[in-house]
Amino acid sequence: MIRIPLLLALGLATMTASAQDARTALVIHGGAGVIERRALSVEDERAVRRDLDRALDAGNRVLKRGGSALDAVTASIGVLEESPWFNAGKGAVFNAAGGHELDASIMEGHTRRAGAVAGLSTVRSPIRLARAVMEHSPHVMMAGAGAEAFADTRSEIARVRPDWFDTDRRRDQLEQARKREKAGQAALSTTYFGTVGAVALDQQGHIAAATSTGGMTNKRYGRVGDAPIIGAGNWADDRCGVSGTGWGEFYIRAAVAHDICARVAYRGDTLAVAADAVVNGEVVKLGGDGGAIALDRDGNIAMPFNTSGMYRGWIKPDGSRGTAVFRDEG
Numbered sequence: 001m002i003r004i005p006l007l008l009a010l011g012l013a014t015m016t017a018s019a020q021d022a023r024t025a026l027v028i029h030g031g032a033g034v035i036e037r038r039a040l041s042v043e044d045e046r047a048v049r050r051d052l053d054r055a056l057d058a059g060n061r062v063l064k065r066g067g068s069a070l071d072a073v074t075a076s077i078g079v080l081e082e083s084p085w086f087n088a089g090k091g092a093v094f095n096a097a098g099g100h101e102l103d104a105s106i107m108e109g110h111t112r113r114a115g116a117v118a119g120l121s122t123v124r125s126p127i128r129l130a131r132a133v134m135e136h137s138p139h140v141m142m143a144g145a146g147a148e149a150f151a152d153t154r155s156e157i158a159r160v161r162p163d164w165f166d167t168d169r170r171r172d173q174l175e176q177a178r179k180r181e182k183a184g185q186a187a188l189s190t191t192y193f194g195t196v197g198a199v200a201l202d203q204q205g206h207i208a209a210a211t212s213t214g215g216m217t218n219k220r221y222g223r224v225g226d227a228p229i230i231g232a233g234n235w236a237d238d239r240c241g242v243s244g245t246g247w248g249e250f251y252i253r254a255a256v257a258h259d260i261c262a263r264v265a266y267r268g269d270t271l272a273v274a275a276d277a278v279v280n281g282e283v284v285k286l287g288g289d290g291g292a293i294a295l296d297r298d299g300n301i302a303m304p305f306n307t308s309g310m311y312r313g314w315i316k317p318d319g320s321r322g323t324a325v326f327r328d329e330g
């Protein structure tokens with residue numbers, strides 16, 4: 001009679017202990033680019049860091065209650081897509097036609113399932129549609145009108161008018177880019193990035209990665225960047241996950257996210273060495289710039305970037321956490 005409750009209690013105690021012991025980790029970014037102290041006001045910096053913290057909290061809540069890495073990255077990206085401070089969802093950059101074309105992708109490491117969308121203009125949370133492509137279609141990637149038509153079939157996917165994504169700050173950036181173009185300088189603005197990404201390790205030891213973006217200011221002709229391209233701007237396998245941010249054309253050509261994880265898998269490089277070699281080596285050699293966040297199955301985190309700043313945040317397996325913007329931090 002007494003033995004059953006005792007055993008039950010013992011079992012429960014062991015379960016609680018193992019849930020607490022399980023090592024989870026989360027790393028996010030809000031884009032790399034020219035981010036200089038003198039150009040970012042104290043209030044703006046505070047607002048950016050607050051939203052990075054909110055995104056960390058959303059993902060971490062999922063991980064701590066035993067949820068999947070996939071749910072954690074979806075939750076973190078969902079917060080960043082709603083924040084006007086980042087170039088994803090609300091606050092996405094303008095293309096050359098004065099509209100928005102949003103790209104996103106998501107990948108689950110241990111199953112290698114993946115979903116991606118490109119060129120969206122009415123889907124409030126592109127990452128949710130990328131996940132729906134992964135979970136509710138036989139495909140990996142859908143673009144433009146087809147992706148929007150697929151969204152029509154999914155009642156859980158919220159829709160908005162295309163101008164819902166507008167912000168004054170991004171409109172100013174488009175004006176600046178147009179002026180530079182008129183003056184004979186580069187048409188594509190490579191100054192402001194702001195793409196968002198998240199990589200998580202859950203209590204089961206599984207990894208997932210997600211990336212969402214409005215692309216690059218003044219982009220044209222249905223341009224698609226690296227963010228929705230599996231292996232370029234986003235990748236997860238059973239030992240490593242990556243989300244990139246930077247000049248997408250170069251990230252595609254260097255297969256950045258996959259290359260980092262391939263170096264870990266095939267060469268046995270540490271995550272830090274692999275991520276640094278690709279972001280500060282291969283990308284730079286090609287003439288590109290940007291950064292990446294990476295996480296391995298032991299909970300190691302790497303956040304290299306070759307620009308002046310990268311919005312980033314992390315929660316390590318030991319529970320320590322932080323956010324950083326500039327090069328000389330964290």
Ligand code: ASP
Pocket residue numbers: 031032087192193194195213214215216224225226227233244245246247248249251
């Ligand atoms: N990688 C993105 C793109 O090229 C831009 C960014 O990271 O901000 O579309």
